[in-house]
Amino acid sequence: MAIKPVAFSIEADSCAGDGRGRSIGSPVHSSNSLIGHVMNSTVRTSVRRVTNRFVSGAAVLVVSAHASSTFGDTLDLVLEQREDSKDLAVEVAAGGTIARQPYGAAGSWEASVSAFGAAEFGITEFLGIRAGLDWYAIDRFSLGVQVDLAHAWVGGEDSTVTVGLAPIVRWHFLEGETWTVFGELGGGIAWNGSPIPPNGTRFVFTPQAALGATFSIAPQTRLRVAVGWFHMSNARTSSSNPGLDAVSLVAGLGFSF
Numbered sequence: 001m002a003i004k005p006v007a008f009s010i011e012a013d014s015c016a017g018d019g020r021g022r023s024i025g026s027p028v029h030s031s032n033s034l035i036g037h038v039m040n041s042t043v044r045t046s047v048r049r050v051t052n053r054f055v056s057g058a059a060v061l062v063v064s065a066h067a068s069s070t071f072g073d074t075l076d077l078v079l080e081q082r083e084d085s086k087d088l089a090v091e092v093a094a095g096g097t098i099a100r101q102p103y104g105a106a107g108s109w110e111a112s113v114s115a116f117g118a119a120e121f122g123i124t125e126f127l128g129i130r131a132g133l134d135w136y137a138i139d140r141f142s143l144g145v146q147v148d149l150a151h152a153w154v155g156g157e158d159s160t161v162t163v164g165l166a167p168i169v170r171w172h173f174l175e176g177e178t179w180t181v182f183g184e185l186g187g188g189i190a191w192n193g194s195p196i197p198p199n200g201t202r203f204v205f206t207p208q209a210a211l212g213a214t215f216s217i218a219p220q221t222r223l224r225v226a227v228g229w230f231h232m233s234n235a236r237t238s239s240s241n242p243g244l245d246a247v248s249l250v251a252g253l254g255f256s257f
Contacts, residue, residue, distance in 0.1 A: 101256075103175075109135055132168065160194040167188065179213060184209065189206065230245075
């Protein structure tokens with residue numbers, strides 16, 4: 001019976017704790033401490049990773065929202081400009097009061113294409129086309145050049161081709177809202193396939209003058225008509241210098257720009 005208390009005492013000593021319910025030197029205590037430390041470290045690392053990812057995601061969302069807002073503002077501006085352009089086009093199509101450069105304004109240009117005819121009746125007749133380009137040096141006063149290509153009938157029997165080039169000055173001395181009246185003077189040269197007038201020369205000079213009018217038929221487009229005097233001779237560059245004096249008629253279109 002005396003052995004049992006000793007055994008109990010040894011067992012109690014071997015299991016004695018540190019006063020806080022833990023066994024000193026116990027392998028279980030060391031293992032639990034290590035596991036707790038590892039778990040705490042893992043949790044802290046996971047929390048940091050989650051926090052970093054959350055912060056990064058929030059930053060991406062903020063940048064994306066700012067970019068979306070900027071893109072949206074830019075898109076709205078482009079759409080507004082397109083709508084403004086459409087409104088302007090509709091206003092023009094509807095006959096809105098859009099300011100345009102006046103016809104014949106200084107610095108403007110006008111290209112023209114016309115049909116023309118000239119005749120010294122019973123002697124020589126011309127029928128052809130004319131192209132011109134004019135520059136308005138001052139308001140309603142232009143300096144230009146015109147090119148003629150025509151077929152000529154000489155003496156009622158023979159026919160030939162004539163090509164002419166002439167500088168022209170033109171002054172629109174009267175004007176209304178949709179019309180003008182002008183006078184023009186020119187003097188150029190021409191080459192004929194056969195002598196014009198008969199017994200004349202192929203190379204001739206062509207002074208001319210006309211009185212005409214223009215009528216607006218579309219924006220920047222005008223109908224142009226004129227009646228005038230057309231002369232052809234060699235200006236005494238040959239011993240034989242017959243002259244031709246004809247009445248001319250011109251009708252065509254002018255395009256301002």
